[in-house]
Each structure stands twice: as structure tokens, then as C-alpha cells.
Amino acid sequence: MSPAEELxxxxxxxxxxxxxxxxxxxRAFAxxxxxxxxxxxxxxxxxRxxxxxxxxxxxxxxxxxxxVTKVVDGVPVSSSSQPSLMAAMIESLELRPGSRVLEIGAGTGYNAALMAVLGARVTSIDIAPDVVERAAAALRRVGLAHAVEVRSGDGYLGGAALAPYDRVVVTVGVTGVSPRWLDQLAPGGHLLAPVEHAGNHPVLRIRPGGPGMGEARGALRAGFxxxxxxxxxxxxxxxxxxxRTDTLPPPTVRHPPLWHPPLDVFRYHDLWFAVGAWDRRATFSPGPAGGWGGPGGCLLLDEAHGGGAGLLADGSVRASGPSAARYAAEALALRDRWVARGQPQISDWSARLVPAGDPDQPILVPTAWVQH
Incomplete structure (x- = not known):
């Protein structure tokens, strides 16, 4: 066994x-x-x-x-996703031999290769010609070019020429879903897309919901x-x-932890999703900063006056700004509401998708989230 095979x-x-x-x-990963x-x-x-x-x-x-496989002006723009997340998304696609898949965002081609080994026929779209070229070359090297077609194009438009597709999978974070993707689904098909929510990109399972509409259900915790x-x-x-917390005033209000030990990363993201479902001020605050604690996390942002309240994985709250006491109280109320509702998971939520964004290039976005 070679070193690569052992690893x-x-x-x-x-x-x-x-x-x-x-x-x-x-078998595909192996x-x-x-x-x-x-x-x-x-x-x-x-x-390096x-x-x-x-x-x-x-x-x-x-x-x-x-x-990260491509950086432009210091900003990561293309990558090979975390393998466990790839695996979870591919499992959620419920592929069968012969499944026709539209992939939005080619990345390195590795994700498409895994789906191809499962017997899928994949059309992968990426807007960057160099990304397309590298992905196609890698697929040729591993003998899977016959099962995956990598094309340059605007992902928003999908791949009408080869539609319909049994599945659509989106590998880049979006604020909403292109209606073209739903139009290109075969009857009974669904798509998976990481749709922005409270500063993260949880993966939603989405089906058509009537003309110009969609129906979404939470599927996976993720960031893209x-x-x-x-x-x-x-x-x-x-x-x-x-x-970032270092752009906010230092916290002046603190409430102690509720959980010992803290919630693990999965349960914390369940809490965070619920907070975002109930409160449109919720977002992500990356990076630790003086007095805030933790590696970053869920923040109720006071956009009007500065500051807000951070809700950490141990259930503690830090708040700052002129309305610190009110924001802290509201963060605690949201935390306790999640506990009282039975600590729902991301998969316990659904929403209708309606048009928003540019009327000439609309995206479908979640409306009110409902817990099941």
C-alpha cells in the first residue's frame, strides 16, 4: 500500500x-x-x-x-470543502445510479468525482474559467471525465441545455435560490443549497412550491x-x-453560563438557527475580542446605535452599547425560548421561499420559519 493509500x-x-x-x-471516498x-x-x-x-x-x-485553493486579493474564492460536509450533503441528495445532478460551483472537481463514483451523471457549472479548467483536468486524470461535464457559466442560470436534473446541489453560500434551479428539476427532484441565515450558511433541502415559489426544510449545519x-x-x-466583536464597544453587561459543559458545535448551531428564525438581528460575530469570550458566535446586532448581545455556546451572554441591558435580556429570552421549545434542531424548521432581490434576476428567500 502506497503512502497516499495508507493516509x-x-x-x-x-x-x-x-x-x-x-x-x-x-467506497467513493476510499x-x-x-x-x-x-x-x-x-x-x-x-x-504558505x-x-x-x-x-x-x-x-x-x-x-x-x-x-482553500484560490485566493484573489487576499480573499479566498474557491476551495475543497470539508470532506465530512461533502459526505453529509451527498448522503442528503439520495443519489441512485443514473441520477442526473446539476452542481453549482465546481471547486476542485472532487465533490463531482465522488458523486460520479456513486453512479451519478454530473453537470458542474462554475463562473471562473481557470477553476473549470483545473477541475476538468483532475477529472480526466482520475478517469471520470466521461461522467462529469464541467462548464463555464453563470451559476444563477443553471444548466438548461442538459435539464431536467434529478438533483441540484449548490456548493457556495447564497442569500437566496435561483428560480432557474427549481425550473430545471425533474418531477420529484429536490435541491440542496447553503442559504444565508443569521450570518451562517446552513444547508436547506428545497422543493418547488408552486409557480415562482419554493418550500425549504433545514437540513445541515454548515458554513460556505x-x-x-x-x-x-x-x-x-x-x-x-x-x-467582528473588535468593531463593537466593550461589553458592559454579562450573564453567567447556563450549560456545563457548553453545547457542542452542532447543538450550538441548532440554538443559533432558532435565534435567527425568531429574530432578524441575529448574525455571526467572528473572532475573540476583549471581554467577549469564546471564538466568536451568535450576535444580536444593534445596527442603529452600535453594540448588541453575544450568546455563547455555554449559554452566557455579553452585551455592549447604549442598549446593552435590553439586548442582553432579549438574548436570554431567545435562549430560554429555545430550551422551552425542546431545543429544536435545524431539521425541525421549514419556510416558504418567495421572490426577492433584483426583479430582473430574482432569488427565492425564506419567509417566516416554522418549527415542526
């Missing part, structure tokens, strides 16, 4: 422990060489670009981590790079953009 075997074992269940999907899709390297952190010649290339490739163009349109009622 891949350990990697698959790690994914099994993280919930990789279906034997066909296990079969497809991820390193072939990272041949041009990736960001290793600290300003890691390539195949580096001794730690393969050990870094075979970890359950996302890897954001799209550009109409798929990133801001609209009235959208949660505020993420705000």
Missing part, C-alpha cells in the same frame, strides 16, 4: 467516526484520490502555499478539513464561502452581515 484509508476511518455511513459513499484535485496546491496558513512537492502535502490533504452577483443580493429583512 486515505485512515482518512476514511476518520470520516466513518464523523458519521460517514453508506457503504457506497465509503477510491477517489483527493490529492489529484489539489495538484495546484492550497493555502497552508501563515502565508502547499504543493505536491512539500513533504506535508499528503498528510494535509487527508484530513477532515476544508482547503459566499457567492457573488444576484446569488449574493441583499434584500429587506435579511440578517445583518457578520460583524
Amino acid at each position: 486515505r484509508a485512515r482518512y476514511v476511518d476518520d470520516l466513518r467516526r464523523d458519521g460517514l455511513l453508506g457503504e457506497d459513499l465509503v 477510491t477517489v484520490p483527493r490529492e489529484e484535485f489539489l495538484a495546484t496546491g492550497f493555502d497552508g496558513g501563515g502565508g 502555499w502547499v504543493g505536491p512537492a512539500d513533504p506535508d502535502f499528503l498528510p494535509l490533504v487527508y484530513r477532515n478539513h476544508p482547503l 464561502m459566499s457567492a457573488a452577483g444576484p446569488l449574493a443580493a441583499r434584500y429587506p429583512g435579511l440578517h445583518p452581515a457578520p460583524r
Whole structure:
């Protein structure tokens, strides 16, 4: 067994422990060489670009981590997603041999390759020609070009030429869903898309809901790079953009933890989703800063006056600004409401999707969320 094969075997074992269940999907991860899709390297952190010649290339490739593969002006714009998230999304697609899949966002081509090994016929669309070229080359190297067609194009438009599709999967964070994707679904099909909510991009399972409408159900906790163009349109009622705590006044109000130990990352995101479902001020506050605690998290942002209230994974609250006491009380009330409602998960929520954004290029966005 080669070093790459040994590392891949350990990697698959790690994914099994993280919930990789279906034997066909296990086989796909064990079969497809991820390193072939990272041949041009990736960001290793600290300003270092890691390539195949580096001794730690393969050990870094075979970890359950996302890897940034393209940076423009210091901003990551393309990546190989976290493998456990890929696995969860592919499982949620419920693919069968012969399933026709439209993928929005080609990335490295690795995700499409995994779906192809499961027997899917994949059309992958990406707006960046260099990303398309690299993904197509990797698919040729691993012998899967016959099952995946990678095309340059505007993801908003989908892939009408090869429609209909049994599934659509979106691998970039969007503020809303293109109605073209729903139009291109075959009867009984559904799409998965990471739709912005409270500063995150949880994955929603979406089906057509009548002319120009959709029906969404929460599916997976996730975070993605954001799209550009109409798929990133801001609209009235959208949660505020993420705000770093170091741009806010120092907290002046503190309430102690509720949970010992804190909620794990999955349950915390369930709480966070509920807060966002109930309160449009909720967003993401990245990065620790003086007095706020934690590595960042859920924030009720006071856009009018500055400050707001942070709700941490242990249930504690920090608040700042001229309305700190009121914001802290409201954050506590939302936390306690989640507890009283039985601590619902992301999958316990649904919403109708209605048009918003540019009338000439509308996106479908969630309205009021309903807990089931």
C-alpha cells in the first residue's frame, strides 16, 4: 500500500467516526484520490502555499478539513470543502445510479468525482474559467471525465441545455435560490443549497412550491464561502452581515453560563438557527475580542446605535452599547425560548421561499420559519 493509500484509508476511518455511513459513499471516498484535485496546491496558513512537492502535502490533504485553493486579493474564492460536509450533503441528495445532478460551483472537481463514483451523471457549472479548467483536468486524470461535464457559466442560470436534473446541489453560500434551479428539476427532484441565515450558511433541502415559489426544510449545519452577483443580493429583512466583536464597544453587561459543559458545535448551531428564525438581528460575530469570550458566535446586532448581545455556546451572554441591558435580556429570552421549545434542531424548521432581490434576476428567500 502506497503512502497516499495508507493516509486515505485512515482518512476514511476518520470520516466513518464523523458519521460517514453508506457503504457506497465509503467506497467513493476510499477510491477517489483527493490529492489529484489539489495538484495546484492550497493555502497552508501563515502565508504558505502547499504543493505536491512539500513533504506535508499528503498528510494535509487527508484530513477532515476544508482547503482553500484560490485566493484573489487576499480573499479566498474557491476551495475543497470539508470532506465530512461533502459526505453529509451527498448522503442528503439520495443519489441512485443514473441520477442526473446539476452542481453549482465546481471547486476542485472532487465533490463531482465522488458523486460520479456513486453512479451519478454530473453537470458542474462554475463562473471562473481557470477553476473549470483545473477541475476538468483532475477529472480526466482520475478517469471520470466521461461522467462529469464541467462548464463555464453563470451559476444563477443553471444548466438548461442538459435539464431536467434529478438533483441540484449548490456548493457556495447564497442569500437566496435561483428560480432557474427549481425550473430545471425533474418531477420529484429536490435541491440542496447553503442559504444565508443569521450570518451562517446552513444547508436547506428545497422543493418547488408552486409557480415562482419554493418550500425549504433545514437540513445541515454548515458554513460556505459566499457567492457573488444576484446569488449574493441583499434584500429587506435579511440578517445583518457578520460583524467582528473588535468593531463593537466593550461589553458592559454579562450573564453567567447556563450549560456545563457548553453545547457542542452542532447543538450550538441548532440554538443559533432558532435565534435567527425568531429574530432578524441575529448574525455571526467572528473572532475573540476583549471581554467577549469564546471564538466568536451568535450576535444580536444593534445596527442603529452600535453594540448588541453575544450568546455563547455555554449559554452566557455579553452585551455592549447604549442598549446593552435590553439586548442582553432579549438574548436570554431567545435562549430560554429555545430550551422551552425542546431545543429544536435545524431539521425541525421549514419556510416558504418567495421572490426577492433584483426583479430582473430574482432569488427565492425564506419567509417566516416554522418549527415542526
